[in-house]
Amino acid sequence: MLFSIVAFMMLLVVWGSTYFLVNKERVAIERQAELSVGDITDTYEARVVRALREIDTALKLVRFTANNTGHANVLKALNEQRLLPPALLFTISLVDAQGMVVESTDSGLLGLRLTPPLQTPQEGDYLAVGEVQTDQEKQLTFTRPLMLGLAPTQEIGSGWVVIAIDANYFVSSYEARSLGQQGLLALVGEGGIVRVRRIGESIDSGELMALAAWQSSTLDAVSVPFLTHWQDVERYTLVRKLYDFPLSIVVGLSAQEQLAEAQLLVRKYWQRAAWTSALLLIILAILGRMSWQLQRERQRVMDERVVHAQQVEHLAFHDTLTNLPNRAFLSHLITQAVKLGDRHGESFALLFLDLDRFKLINDTLGHDAGDHLLQEVARRLTTSVRESDVVARLGGDEFVILLSKVSRRDQIEPIAQKILSAVRDPFTLAGQECPISVSIGVSLYPVDGLDEQTLMKSADMAMYQAKQLGKNNVQFYTDELSAEMDVRLTLESGLHRALASQEFRLFFQSKHDIEVGNTLGMEALLRWQHPTLGLLEPAQFMSLAEENGIAMPIGQWVLENACRQNMLWQQEGFPTLTMAVKISALQFYDNSFVKSISDALTTTGMNPRLLELEITESMLLQDVKRTAIIFAELKKMGVKIVVDDFGTGYSSLSDLNVLPVDTLKVSSSLLKRLSGSSHDQQLSASVIELGKRLSLQVFAKGIDPREPTRFIRSHSSFHFHGFYSNRPLSAEESYQEKTNR
Amino acid sequence: MVRRLIAPGISLLFGAMLSLNCTLALAEVLVVVSADAPFTRLTSSDLRDIYLGRRTQIANGMMVVPLDQPEGTAARSEFYTHFTGQTPAQIKAHWARQIFTGRGQPPQALANSRAVVERLVSDTKALGYIDPAFLDERLRVVTIE
Numbered sequence: 001m002l003f004s005i006v007a008f009m010m011l012l013v014v015w016g017s018t019y020f021l022v023n024k025e026r027v028a029i030e031r032q033a034e035l036s037v038g039d040i041t042d043t044y045e046a047r048v049v050r051a052l053r054e055i056d057t058a059l060k061l062v063r064f065t066a067n068n069t070g071h072a073n074v075l076k077a078l079n080e081q082r083l084l085p086p087a088l089l090f091t092i093s094l095v096d097a098q099g100m101v102v103e104s105t106d107s108g109l110l111g112l113r114l115t116p117p118l119q120t121p122q123e124g125d126y127l128a129v130g131e132v133q134t135d136q137e138k139q140l141t142f143t144r145p146l147m148l149g150l151a152p153t154q155e156i157g158s159g160w161v162v163i164a165i166d167a168n169y170f171v172s173s174y175e176a177r178s179l180g181q182q183g184l185l186a187l188v189g190e191g192g193i194v195r196v197r198r199i200g201e202s203i204d205s206g207e208l209m210a211l212a213a214w215q216s217s218t219l220d221a222v223s224v225p226f227l228t229h230w231q232d233v234e235r236y237t238l239v240r241k242l243y244d245f246p247l248s249i250v251v252g253l254s255a256q257e258q259l260a261e262a263q264l265l266v267r268k269y270w271q272r273a274a275w276t277s278a279l280l281l282i283i284l285a286i287l288g289r290m291s292w293q294l295q296r297e298r299q300r301v302m303d304e305r306v307v308h309a310q311q312v313e314h315l316a317f318h319d320t321l322t323n324l325p326n327r328a329f330l331s332h333l334i335t336q337a338v339k340l341g342d343r344h345g346e347s348f349a350l351l352f353l354d355l356d357r358f359k360l361i362n363d364t365l366g367h368d369a370g371d372h373l374l375q376e377v378a379r380r381l382t383t384s385v386r387e388s389d390v391v392a393r394l395g396g397d398e399f400v401i402l403l404s405k406v407s408r409r410d411q412i413e414p415i416a417q418k419i420l421s422a423v424r425d426p427f428t429l430a431g432q433e434c435p436i437s438v439s440i441g442v443s444l445y446p447v448d449g450l451d452e453q454t455l456m457k458s459a460d461m462a463m464y465q466a467k468q469l470g471k472n473n474v475q476f477y478t479d480e481l482s483a484e485m486d487v488r489l490t491l492e493s494g495l496h497r498a499l500a501s502q503e504f505r506l507f508f509q510s511k512h513d514i515e516v517g518n519t520l521g522m523e524a525l526l527r528w529q530h531p532t533l534g535l536l537e538p539a540q541f542m543s544l545a546e547e548n549g550i551a552m553p554i555g556q557w558v559l560e561n562a563c564r565q566n567m568l569w570q571q572e573g574f575p576t577l578t579m580a581v582k583i584s585a586l587q588f589y590d591n592s593f594v595k596s597i598s599d600a601l602t603t604t605g606m607n608p609r610l611l612e613l614e615i616t617e618s619m620l621l622q623d624v625k626r627t628a629i630i631f632a633e634l635k636k637m638g639v640k641i642v643v644d645d646f647g648t649g650y651s652s653l654s655d656l657n658v659l660p661v662d663t664l665k666v667s668s669s670l671l672k673r674l675s676g677s678s679h680d681q682q683l684s685a686s687v688i689e690l691g692k693r694l695s696l697q698v699f700a701k702g703i704d705p706r707e708p709t710r711f712i713r714s715h716s717s718f719h720f721h722g723f724y725s726n727r728p729l730s731a732e733e734s735y736q737e738k739t740n741r
Numbered sequence: 742m743v744r745r746l747i748a749p750g751i752s753l754l755f756g757a758m759l760s761l762n763c764t765l766a767l768a769e770v771l772v773v774v775s776a777d778a779p780f781t782r783l784t785s786s787d788l789r790d791i792y793l794g795r796r797t798q799i800a801n802g803m804m805v806v807p808l809d810q811p812e813g814t815a816a817r818s819e820f821y822t823h824f825t826g827q828t829p830a831q832i833k834a835h836w837a838r839q840i841f842t843g844r845g846q847p848p849q850a851l852a853n854s855r856a857v858v859e860r861l862v863s864d865t866k867a868l869g870y871i872d873p874a875f876l877d878e879r880l881r882v883v884t885i886e
Contacts, residue, residue, distance in 0.1 A: 051841055088812055168834065172842075173841055
């Protein structure tokens with residue numbers, strides 16, 4: 001658009017200036033022609049006048065000489081004195097009154113008879129101009145009378161002097177260089193008769209020129225050229241009447257010839273304008289095209305930038321592995337959903353998902369397999385929910401699904417089940433089928449939270465609960481859950497300082513002989529004296545302690561303190577008692593287990609034979625070979641081994657036979673069954689009997705030590721070696737009791 | 742008429758002779774100067790220029806005055822035809838223009854060869870052409886190169 005305007009303007013300038021130049025050139029040529037006509041006329045006039053003067057002078061000289069010397073040999077005498085014009089061009093003759101040539105520079109004329117000049121006045125002097133046609137040329141004649149003035153009475157026409165000149169002489173200064181082929185030089189007599197005229201190479205005479213009409217058409221015909229139209233040719237013309245002679249000169253320049261040059265120039269100008277225009281258009285077209293290309297290139301770069309920006313934005317808000325929205329984007333979406341919910345009362349749900357056993361898969365099958373699994377899970381999750389729902393990946397194996405426009409559990413439950421079953425479909429990873437499941441926690445807006453953070457926390461809690469409840473299930477957030485969590489958090493934070501601030505206590509249960517009922521030993525039980533929650537049992541905090549990695553130090557603390565307490569009692573002077581300590585699976589399978597036992601014994605100085613380690617049935621069967629090795633070492637030290645809760649698990653009897661166990665503690669549930677149906681009684685009795693047959697001591701668990709006789713009476717047929725009290729006492733209480741005995 | 746027919750023939754013959762280096766031996770006119778004249782040779786272009794009024798001096802700065810013969814004489818037409826290559830009409834037109842424009846006067850025309858000889862004898866600057874019959878010891882033929 002811009003270029004077309006520029007092009008139009010430039011073309012306008014080009015053609016406008018060309019028009020201007022052409023016009024100027026035309027005017028200049030006309031002016032030049034007029035000036036040339038003036039110059040040529042001036043020169044021509046001067047030459048004609050000089051030539052005529054010379055002729056007249058010659059006439060007058062001949063007449064004077066003739067009148068003074070008589071008429072004999074006048075011309076001869078003058079010629080010898082070189083006073084006459086060259087005979088080559090000028091023929092001078094003396095003619096008598098009768099018209100007879102009496103003397104001439106051309107001897108061939110002698111004796112010829114000439115007619116007198118046409119316009120001969122009867123008296124006085126005159127200069128007559130006439131023409132003679134000879135066989136070769138046209139001549140102009142100039143005649144003056146031979147006035148023999150002495151005798152006025154004599155005939156006036158007593159003769160005359162004639163000079164005849166080739167008419168060409170007067171137009172011999174014609175130059176094609178300045179006058180061209182159609183220029184005009186003319187000598188015109190009175191009445192407009194052309195005496196001689198030359199146009200190019202053509203010389204002629206006798207025509208008529210309308211000098212009077214030409215001159216009257218302009219104010220100053222002498223110096224200002226005017227246009228004439230004579231014999232079909234237009235000319236810039238000047239006419240000069242010659243002073244003192246009956247003649248005029250006419251000079252003309254052909255308008256056509258003069259303008260031909262201009263026409264040529266004009267054509268050249270128009271051609272140049274055309275070429276310039278074409279060039280201009282081509283250049284502008286090229287520029288236009290380049291500009292267009294530039295613009296297109298810019299557009300392309302802009303487009304690329306936009307695409308790039310979009311990619312960057314996508315990267316910033318999406319997870320690269322699964323191409324799902326990432327945490328930042330999810331946060332934004334939840335905030336939006338909260339805003340919408342706040343305004344329109346729309347509820348929504350957050351599903352917090354965590355893959356079960358993902359770490360195991362990642363560790364065993366490698367990260368590539370893990371990545372594949374995550375991608376596949378992402379795909380399954382996406383296909384399990386509506387198009388309008390959002391599936392996002394928080395990182396690791398954590399996903400969040402934002403379900404819009406749901407408000408009740410019964411709306412969410414089917415979706416959650418669908419997700420569970422979709423994830424449960426077997427995966428094939430690295431060539432092997434790989435079972436996978438997911439735990440889901442759900443929070444609802446606005447019931448479970450009014451902002452992103454709360455909702456995410458709630459869903460996370462629910463998910464944790466689902467994990468606790470055996471994974472592969474869905475749990476909804478409840479306020480109770482929250483309270484539980486609070487307790488858990490309180491415990492978790494308290495655990496870390498419990499050891500340092502000596503909040504752990506040991507309680508003791510006594511071990512009694514069946515027959516006398518006297519005390520054989522003590523069993524140490526761990527308690528946590530929590531500053532706000534009161535006395536806590538191991539079941540309430542040990543799993544947390546394990547998760548937080550402080551179960552081992554606590555176990556060690558129990559071991560050491562139990563031994564120390566036992567030593568204290570010995571020092572107080574009480575009878576020597578055994579000390580039983582419960583050992584967790586974690587402790588038992590730790591590499592430094594045996595060393596920790598010996599350390600505790602060394603530190604406290606307790607006799608190893610007094611130490612009884614209580615191990616559950618299930619624990620000892622986890623890895624029988626390893627257990628056997630550990631047992632052997634313990635035996636070497638002299639430490640006794642007690643199997644706790646015997647009869648609840650499914651002990652492999654052959655294994656039990658192999659292991660050097662000292663004592664069996666029969667669980668209270670088994671004892672209950674002993675008083676149940678006859679079938680139960682028989683089964684339980686067989687188990688107890690089996691223990692005895694393996695030559696082990698068998699003790700009953702959870703008996704009230706104040707009423708031992710009742711137990712003995714009811715279970716006398718089973719021949720227990722002894723029993724454990726069901727009343728844990730603090731160290732001080734135990735001391736009291738012992739003292740009372 | 743007869744003269745006009747002969748002239749080109751002579752001209753042709755003359756040209757042929759020139760090419761054979763037999764200068765002027767059979768020419769109808771002779772270019773001559775006084776025996777006392779300080780120069781005896783001229784180039785043909787010098788000769789032409791002198792007679793057409795284009796110069797009045799020759800190379801060494803000497804003044805030369807050309808002498809002519811009347812129009813219509815055999816010697817004149819012979820001379821101009823041979824030495825300037827122009828017809829009498831052309832010569833006349835040339836002088837008409839020269840005179841009219843005030844640029845010169847034609848050489849002085851003397852009545853005949855005899856008159857030319859008389860003038861040459863008395864004027865060492867003069868240059869003329871004559872019928873060979875009028876050649877005598879007071880004159881010297883100018884060699885035209």
